[in-house]
Amino acid sequence: MNLAIFDIDGTVVNSVSVDDECFIQTFMDLYQIDLSGADWNDFEHVTDSGLTNEIFLKHLDRLPTEGEVNRTKDYFFDLLTSRVSEFQEISGASEFIARLGAQKKVLIAFATGGWSRTAYLKLQCLNIKVIDYILRSADDHYKRTEITKLAIQAAIEQYDIRHVDSITYFGDGQWDLRASKELNIDFVGIDYENNGRLSAKGAKNVIKNYLDVDEKLIIKKGGF
Secondary structure, eight states, rough: EEEEEEOOBBEEEEEEHHHHHHHHHHHHHHOOOOOTTGGGSSSOOOHHHHHHHHHHHHHEEEEEEEEHHHHHHHHHHHHHHHTTTEEEEEEEEEHOOOOHTTTTTEEEEEOOOOOOOHHHHHHTTTTOOGGEEEEEEETTSSSSSHHHHHHHHHHHHHTOOOOEEEEEEEEEEEEHHHHHHHTTOOOEOOOOTOOHHHHHHTTTTTOOOSTTHHHHHHHHTTOO
16 A cells, blocks of 8 residues: 655645745734744744744743634634635646545545644645545644654554555655655655755655646656
8 A cells, every 4th residue: 555645735735825924924913923034944843833832932932822822723724714715726736636546555645734724724725625535734743744654654544554565745845855854755846836946955756736747657756
């Protein structure tokens, strides 16, 4: 059995800019913390929970309370909901996932650095039935590697897999590439802006989008 794991923002949904703007606005509106000049690559854990912890530590010298985390999640979700019309599919993503998942020896999971509520919102905008797939998010852990490991574990347990032939992670961020290397799993980079950053960091298998991509070729290159 083979497992394909997908990030969401910038990998299946072109939502990175909107997501960043809403995240920045959330911290300004709720806590008067200005993140307008922030570079997420400067943070240790680029997940919603990881970023929230680091932002509180840096600006308020403490971790957020459970109430503050929930307040942040709710406010952020409401901002994103007001801008769902701006979400766009990475060309061919939903069809590609459906074709890949239709293969008998391939299972699909999502491992996102976003919180689960916003992840569901974005996937639903693409008419991807989240209930059909495993999803692990920043609600489950603040480390991206751990989120991915939890997705793998969930797939193995849910489908009673005795042997995993290969695991391939589809992601657009440098942190996705790092997590794949740490976990020693195959990586397919999504470079929808054609900026070459993933290739510059050593990613060998990079595509712009999913149009005219043969899933069998991707599987072969990814290691399935």
